[in-house]
Amino acid sequence: MIHSLDAVIRQHTFFRGLEERYIEFITGCAKNIRFEPGQYIFREGDPADQFYFIREGLVSVEIMVPERGPATVQTIGEGDVLGWSWLAPPYRWHFDARALRETRALDFDGKCLRTKCDEDHDLGYEIMKRFTNVVSERLDATRLQLLDLYGVRA
Amino acid sequence: MAYVLDLPAMTGPVADPMVPVPYRVEGVKRETHDTFSLDLAPADGAAVTSFQPGQFNMLYVFGVGEVPISISGDPGNCPAIVHTTRVVGAVTKAMGALKRGDLLGVRGPFGKPWPVAEEAGRDFLIVAGGIGLAPLRPALYTLMKQREKYRKIVLLYGARTPEDILYRRELERWRGKFDLEIQVTVDRGAAGWRGNVGVVTTMIGRAQCDPANTLALVCGPEVMMRFTLMELQKRGIAQQRIFVSMERNMKCAVGFCGHCQYGPNFICKDGPVFRLDRIEPIFGKAEI
Amino acid sequence: MRGPVAESERVLESGRGAKHTIIAAQQLPELVACILKRGYELLGPTVRDGAIVYDRLNSADELPRGWTDVQEPAKYRLARRSDDAYFGYNVGPHSWKKFLHPPTHRLWKCTRDGGGLHIVADVPAPVRRAFFGVRPCELRGMAILDKILGGNGTADPEYKTRRDNLLIVAVNCGQAGGTCFCTSMGSGPRATSGYDLALTELLGDQRHDFLVEIGSERGDELAEEVPHRQARAADLDAAERTIADTRAHMGRTMAVDGLKELLYRNYDSPRWDNVAKRCMTCANCTLVCPTCFCTTVEDVTDLTGAQAERWRKWDSCFTLDFSYIHGGSVRPSAKSRYRQWLTHKLAAWVDQFGELGCVGCGRCITWCPAGIDLTAEIEALRASETANSHAKRKETE
Numbered sequence: 013m014i015h016s017l018d019a020v021i022r023q024h025t026f027f028r029g030l031e032e033r034y035i036e037f038i039t040g041c042a043k044n045i046r047f048e049p050g051q052y053i054f055r056e057g058d059p060a061d062q063f064y065f066i067r068e069g070l071v072s073v074e075i076m077v078p079e080r081g082p083a084t085v086q087t088i089g090e091g092d093v094l095g096w097s098w099l100a101p102p103y104r105w106h107f108d109a110r111a112l113r114e115t116r117a118l119d120f121d122g123k124c125l126r127t128k129c130d131e132d133h134d135l136g137y138e139i140m141k142r143f144t145n146v147v148s149e150r151l152d153a154t155r156l157q158l159l160d161l162y163g164v165r166a
Numbered sequence: 167m168a169y170v171l172d173l174p175a176m177t178g179p180v181a182d183p184m185v186p187v188p189y190r191v192e193g194v195k196r197e198t199h200d201t202f203s204l205d206l207a208p209a210d211g212a213a214v215t216s217f218q219p220g221q222f223n224m225l226y227v228f229g230v231g232e233v234p235i236s237i238s239g240d241p242g243n244c245p246a247i248v249h250t251t252r253v254v255g256a257v258t259k260a261m262g263a264l265k266r267g268d269l270l271g272v273r274g275p276f277g278k279p280w281p282v283a284e285e286a287g288r289d290f291l292i293v294a295g296g297i298g299l300a301p302l303r304p305a306l307y308t309l310m311k312q313r314e315k316y317r318k319i320v321l322l323y324g325a326r327t328p329e330d331i332l333y334r335r336e337l338e339r340w341r342g343k344f345d346l347e348i349q350v351t352v353d354r355g356a357a358g359w360r361g362n363v364g365v366v367t368t369m370i371g372r373a374q375c376d377p378a379n380t381l382a383l384v385c386g387p388e389v390m391m392r393f394t395l396m397e398l399q400k401r402g403i404a405q406q407r408i409f410v411s412m413e414r415n416m417k418c419a420v421g422f423c424g425h426c427q428y429g430p431n432f433i434c435k436d437g438p439v440f441r442l443d444r445i446e447p448i449f450g451k452a453e454i
Numbered sequence: 455m456r457g458p459v460a461e462s463e464r465v466l467e468s469g470r471g472a473k474h475t476i477i478a479a480q481q482l483p484e485l486v487a488c489i490l491k492r493g494y495e496l497l498g499p500t501v502r503d504g505a506i507v508y509d510r511l512n513s514a515d516e517l518p519r520g521w522t523d524v525q526e527p528a529k530y531r532l533a534r535r536s537d538d539a540y541f542g543y544n545v546g547p548h549s550w551k552k553f554l555h556p557p558t559h560r561l562w563k564c565t566r567d568g569g570g571l572h573i574v575a576d577v578p579a580p581v582r583r584a585f586f587g588v589r590p591c592e593l594r595g596m597a598i599l600d601k602i603l604g605g606n607g608t609a610d611p612e613y614k615t616r617r618d619n620l621l622i623v624a625v626n627c628g629q630a631g632g633t634c635f636c637t638s639m640g641s642g643p644r645a646t647s648g649y650d651l652a653l654t655e656l657l658g659d660q661r662h663d664f665l666v667e668i669g670s671e672r673g674d675e676l677a678e679e680v681p682h683r684q685a686r687a688a689d690l691d692a693a694e695r696t697i698a699d700t701r702a703h704m705g706r707t708m709a710v711d712g713l714k715e716l717l718y719r720n721y722d723s724p725r726w727d728n729v730a731k732r733c734m735t736c737a738n739c740t741l742v743c744p745t746c747f748c749t750t751v752e753d754v755t756d757l758t759g760a761q762a763e764r765w766r767k768w769d770s771c772f773t774l775d776f777s778y779i780h781g782g783s784v785r786p787s788a789k790s791r792y793r794q795w796l797t798h799k800l801a802a803w804v805d806q807f808g809e810l811g812c813v814g815c816g817r818c819i820t821w822c823p824a825g826i827d828l829t830a831e832i833e834a835l836r837a838s839e840t841a842n843s844h845a846k847r848k849e850t851e
Contacts, residue, residue: 072363081357086368157353159389161389162296162326162353269570269571414777414784417749417769423766430798430802451722454790
């Protein structure tokens with residue numbers, strides 16, 4: 013069933029509580045996008061001007077390690093937000109993101125949203141709050157990974 | 167502390183609970199590089215007494231020592247009792263060296279089980295971390311046996327690396343055969359791994375269970391359980407519907423030696439499975 | 455809990471309504487002799503190594519006549535009394551648990567041969583024992599252990615065997631010990647149940663005799679064999695005065711109202727850090743405590759590797775090993791271990807066994823090398839809580 017862009021954005025918990033005019037604006041910045049298995053969504057160093065909602069599929073956030081090849085740090089899946097480098101200068105991706113399976117996502121024009129946030133600080137604050145939350149959850153998860161809880165203690 | 171869902175701990179017919187019964191190793195399976203499963207049956211040929219999912223036995227290696235090990239097999243089909251263990255010390259190391267035909271002492275089964283016996287119509291969300299999948303497997307067997315009684319069943323399983331994934335073939339078979347949603351993730355990926363990478367807690371939001379109707383069963387390292395419980399409660403699952411399996415030092419397993427105390431609870435007989443509201447005041451408190 | 459008892463062990467009504475006799479002090483050796491004649495192994499107090507300990511007695515001569523103990527936090531000394539009292543002391547480093555719940559005890563032997571593993575459990579040998587000179591707080595301690603080891607489904611067969619057929623001659627306290635607080639715990643200074651005979655030593659005013667309260671039919675039979683006279687109201691009054699005197703001179707108290715809730719509320723109290731600075735986790739308190747029951751299990755083999763044994767031994771929550779699970783102790787700090795002990799004794803015990811685990815004997819205070827006094831710790835915990843809530847209220851004003 014194909015939901016309209018508008019419906020998907022409104023239903024997603026991420027944008028809940030946002031004023032109507034902002035939702036309209038953001039919907040205007042969004043489009044549907046599809047990635048084939050193995051396709052790169054973005055690459056380290058490229059300009060970071062988008063962010064994504066994963067609707068279906070699995071994305072590997074990885075980095076190319078010499079002699080090792082691509083090393084996955086985390087996977088991002090259905091319902092998750094991908095990418096916040098569009099919010100922090102120098103607005104470049106720090107990692108690669110590659111679809112592991114057929115992935116459908118919403119692609120948001122971050123550059124456009126960034127400009128609007130500069131003009132309208134209220135919108136800027138709302139966006140910042142939500143992305144801070146994403147980063148914080150991702151950091152918690154990363155810290156748990158770091159702890160290597162399933163490892164045997166010496 | 168009222169505990170409404172007070173399930174009786176079932177112990178086998180033993181004369182003296184401190185005296186082990188000799189069992190023979192009927193089978194050994196290497197699950198991963200440091201984890202193995204033993205199939206045990208009474209050495210005198212007597213019938214295997216069954217157990218409830220979540221219970222454990224005390225396994226004695228002659229002259230080395232005794233440790234509590236979760237029973238990880240199918241309670242409804244056990245020609246032998248299956249235990250999955252990780253090598254972490256002298257006794258488990260000695261157990262890992264056992265071969266078919268070797269003898270061990272067994273005491274048990276002990277402990278309060280997972281609440282899978284009576285919960286018809288429920289959604290089940292099962293979250294396992296590392297070796298924590300072992301004591302949950304009997305619960306899965308029990309649920310699969312009467313699949314039509316339940317609604318949604320989701321297993322979220324986090325392992326260290328792809329090589330540490332337990333019961334891989336079985337999980338794949340279940341995924342294919344039953345209406346059982348299984349999501350496996352690893353803390354660290356490896357070349358050739360095309361699945362989830364990241365902690366198991368990140369998958370909880372995606373599991374579409376009805377929070378008002380879901381029973382959550384959680385087992386793994388305490389820190390993993392802490393974050394899991396936070397996530398579960400964030401999704402609206404009440405403490406009365408979350409069950410965890412706890413672990414502490416055990417010597418007697420029948421409530422005498424005092425070692426396994428966790429607050430006022432004896433993990434050997436009041437647990438190891440606890441409903442979260444019973445232990446919530448102390449859960450996660452340092453050095454309890 | 456003890457199951458159907460023999461006719462002769464039937465318990466009788468306690469208190470003023472019970473049957474009382476008076477036996478002269480010179481007749482006490484006769485009482486001891488009667489017990490020995492009946493084939494009991496007699497265990498009672500005696501002076502040894504500078505303390506009054508519990509050991510096997512062969513006659514009344516071995517009783518600590520004319521001795522008293524001087525006890526304070528971290529101090530225990532014997533001193534000579536100016537009189538000839540048989541029971542003019544309080545409690546020493548031993549409690550009766552050493553006989554009911556022995557410090558080391560083999561559970562079973564296992565041999566391995568071609569045919570398999572052969573495990574043979576040690577069968578508890580029936581004993582016929584008498585405890586002589588049991589204090590009221592100690593009777594309470596035994597009743598507490600009964601709940602843990604003697605019943606509730608899986609009883610320890612060893613404990614049950616030792617507890618059954620036990621002849622108990624209790625002694626009411628004629629003086630308060632330096633560290634006692636039985637009145638706070640409702641466990642003394644007068645015995646109210648659990649004995650065959652209860653003695654109150656009446657010394658002074660040109661008398662030295664014992665008021666003997668009959669506590670069971672077996673006790674009655676025993677007392678009949680010793681020359682005695684009927685107790686008069688004046689004798690009962692004298693005994694009550696002695697006990698009232700003891701009650702009035704308790705050196706310390708412990709407020710037990712809301713004790714469980716207090717401890718459950720205060721897991722994170724800064725007070726525990728204070729105690730931790732003093733506590734050496736030496737485990738003395740758990741060794742001398744009449745109700746501490748924790749044990750460990752030790753598996754040993756002989757050199758040939760053909761024979762193994764499992765032993766049960768006293769253990770203490772103060773050791774690092776106690777809470778060890780793969781890779782480390784759950785309670786590595788002294789703070790957490792002291793907190794565990796006190797919270798178990800005075801809070802968790804209530805949830806587990808329906809009563810407080812402390813009998814107010816004061817041994818843990820006397821035998822703690824740092825002189826830590828749990829009554830003072832509880833008071834400090836209460837005070838700390840009140841101070842914190844006052845501070846918080848001030849902040850919001």
